[in-house]
Amino acid sequence: MSLLSVQELSVSILSDDGAARELVSKVSFDIEAGKTLGLVGESGCGKSLTAMSILDLLPKPQARRSHGKLIFNGETISTAAPSRLRQIRGKNIAVIFQDPMTALNPVQTVAQQIIEVLNIHFPKLSRRKHRERALELLHEVGIPAPEERLAVYPHQLSGGMRQRVMIAMALACEPDLLIADEPTTALDVTIQAQIVRLLKRLQEKNGMAMLFITHDLALVSQLSDHIAVMYAGKIAEYGPAKDVFSKPCHPYTQSLIAALPGINSPAKSPLLALEGQVPAIENMPPGCRFANRCRHVANICHTEIPQQDVNTNATMVACHRWKEIKQ
Amino acid sequence: MSESILEVQGLQLHFSQSKGIFTRQRAVVRAVDDVSFSLRSGETLGLVGESGCGKSSLGKALLNLHRPTAGKVIYQGQNIAGLSDRAMRDYRRSLQMIFQDPFESLNSRHTVSAILEEPLIIHRIGDAESRRRRVAELLDMVGLPSTASSKYPHEFSGGQRQRIGIARAIALKPQVLICDEAVSALDVSVQAQILNLLLDIQRELNLSMLFISHDLSVVRHMSDRIAVMYLGQIVEIGEAQAIYSHARHPYTQGLLAAIPKLGSAPEAVSLIGGDIPSPMAPPSGCRFHTRCAYAKDKCRVDAPTLNVDHDGHPAACHFWKELTVA
Incomplete structure (x- = not known):
């Protein structure tokens, strides 16, 4: 059984003239536990909308899921109550975004932001335990001198370090599925190589599945077990990574x-x-x-x-x- | 070897920057630090490096958009620092630039014909009628319909806007084109269209090009020779073929290894760890030693130089000969 099953998902946007337009049209795919699905396509093809609609993070009220069913771990999350989705978000399914500068809170320290996640999902643990876990996470994502980094603000970090902090936050609750939306697009190739290797290593260690969204064909071909190629809101081709590319x-x-x-x-x-x-x-x-x-x-x-x-x-x-x- | 059209000698570009809001101390950012190279007539020189290595600053210094702190830019035998305002205008006419962001580099309140006509008006070329003809000719050259001339930039897609930027750059029939990340903002399919257009135009107008990009596979496709920059300095320069098949500098080797290749497994070990150091306080000795897998004591103390040697493929590394053998 697959970890996440997306069935005939459509996302509609309400345009200025009042008409609803389908930006994502009947998209279906499955992600198996511990595996990586690469979702590739050019800008505007609907790959990010598809991903965001999984966690119901669409910009409302303009965009909404107009059709389709989402089944995560046997549970139909497309009809789940907002309170249930809040439990899943961050704990079972986590997201990392393209631009770590805008995705991180600029007026909170690294420690505060990681601990916030832990606080929501493990409120019973002590502050000290939370801090220890935050330190452990920074260490795990390969941030040098993690004790010192806990107290710094995002602007004091480089782009690669910020993305590592984002990954640390996403991994805080050891999610079953990580949605990575263009996580290395804003980074240099040398840093991209480091982050990709880090994600691979963490995936093997925690056995988490990944939905890796990118426009970079070569990158996705190295990372994925399966690939879905999107064009203008529809999946054009979807199958095992090696076959799709060869x-x-x-x-x-x-x-x-x-x-x-x-x-x-x-x-x-x-x-x-x-x-x-x-x-x-x-x-x-x-x-x-x-x-x-x-x-x-x-x-x-x-x-x-x-x-x-x-x-x-x-x-x-x-x-x-x-x-x-x-x- | 064909003769060089543009010669850069010991170019330095330093920016002074406040160290903080509560201090009067200033720090010096060494964006470009002692760079020398020549651009040969009709060739494309690729300039690659990570963000912040000074490649865009270097491009702007060539156009005198940033005044160099030291060093010379010599265009057709003349040092541009000594040019009068009028001669500078002529110089800029023969050197044109294409920018990365086609959304920000076009005036959104001007129609396309006004955008393309502006350089002609500034340089007092032709009358209204001949300028109109030239605009139509330019649109045709970059593959846009003639109806485009009365439209505004926002009515076009990113790729079409980049075509407008190219048309504007070639309006004055320049000798040298500086492309600063000209295709970085575009999708793969559109990127290929624009690269083809640039190759066509270069052939047609016999342009020399400085092609600045962080994308090594694009640079490889476009360039005759390639210069690799790291922290404000050129660390290796040579024929494109030689750079890609026999990279000498460990930084170039690491950069090449880091590019994801279609359908192959990622490199098991990264040759380049860590982040790029701050250009305000570059490391002592070889600037790359903090990230270099092969760094030795000598690298921490002595700065290697880029000696133009017999085979025209110098690398600024103390140990490149040993590394290539190994």
């Missing part, structure tokens, strides 16, 4: 991989760019949402929404023509 079936996944410089392309040669743009939300095409940019587009793509097809590697592909265009 044998991509959806034309969008293929183009994304081809557009990356430097893998096999000789320097200064033209890249296989994906022409055009993502369609605007107010005029989503009636058929396949990728149709206007697809190299393999046919008549059917403009009129009918592609069904989710499953290939031999157990990869789900949402394309009318994937069998014909296989590489």
Whole structure:
């Protein structure tokens, strides 16, 4: 049984003219205990909205979950009461965000912020125990001189150190699932490598599952067991990480991989760019949402929404023509 | 070897900064510290490094947007520090810049035609009619429809806005283009479009380019030669091919190892630990010794120099010869 099962999740946004528009449309995936699902896609494809709707952290009232079911550890959390969700948040499912500077409270010390989490979920433990645990966490995430860092404010730390503090907060209650929303995008590659290694190590140690959201294909390919590729609010391709990258079936996944410089392309040669743009939300095409940019587009793509097809590697592909265009 | 169009000699750029609100003491940030290189005619020189290493400051110093503290920038044989205001205007005409953020670098209250026309007006080029023709020509070159000219920047996507930024930069037919993280804010699919456009334009106009980026795979794709910067200094410079296949400086090796590669497992050990030190108090000796896996006593005391040696691939490391053998 999977740890988290997301079934036909849709998120709608109320626009200025009063119309509800579906930014995330019938997204389904499963995360198994201890495994990592990588959710990749370009900006605006709905990957963060998908993640935030799991914990009901959508910006209300504009955005709301309009359809779908979420089952976490056998419990249907999509219909759970707010008080129950508050218990789950931080304790069973924790989140780390892209920008640790805006996600941390600038007027509280590192110690106060970590202890706040412990206070909410373990109110019976003594202050001293909380402090000891905070120290232990900072040590675990590899912050040098953790005793001194407890008393500092976020602005006194570097970007990489701030992200480590965020991770320490997220791990405070040893969650079953960690949602990491672009956790290394704001960091330099050397620091990114350190943080990725840290997350991997902690995952192995605590056996936690991860939903890793990023736009970086190479990064997600190194981290994930399964990958879901999102485009314009829908999942285009979803399957085991090694198959999705070595044998991509959806034309969008293929183009994304081809557009990356430097893998096999000789320097200064033209890249296989994906022409055009993502369609605007107010005029989503009636058929396949990728149709206007697809190299393999046919008549059917403009009129009918592609069904989710499953290939031999157990990869789900949402394309009318994937069998014909296989590489 | 083709001749150099831009020559940088011992360039230093120091900023003085208050140490705090309760003190009058000032600290000196050594953003660029003794940097020398040359940009050859028609080539692309890639400039890579982590955030805060001084790569953007260096780009701005070349345009005299920051006045260098010491050192020289020589353009076609002339030191730009001695230029009169008028000559400086001509110099800036031949050196243009493309910025990272296409949202902030375009005036949101101007139409696209006004944005593209402005440099032509400032440099008193042509009459209204010929400028209009030039705007249409520029839009065509960067792949935007002619209807774009009457629109405002907010009506465009990030990639299209970057196209406008490129059109503005080439409006004056420059010799040198400085691209400061020109594709960093863009998605992969759009990034490829813009990189292709830059390559086309470079070929068409025979431009020399300084391509500043933190993304090593993008830099590798675009550059003929690459300079690696660390804490205000160039630590290695050479042919792109040589840098990527035989990196000499441990910092370059670590940077390359840190890039995630599609479908391969992450590197088991990180070659570079810790954070980048503050440029206000750079470490003694070799500035990289605090993070270097191979640091020895000598590195803590003696600063290595970037000697231009016989093969044109110098590395500022005392021990690079031993490291490459090992």
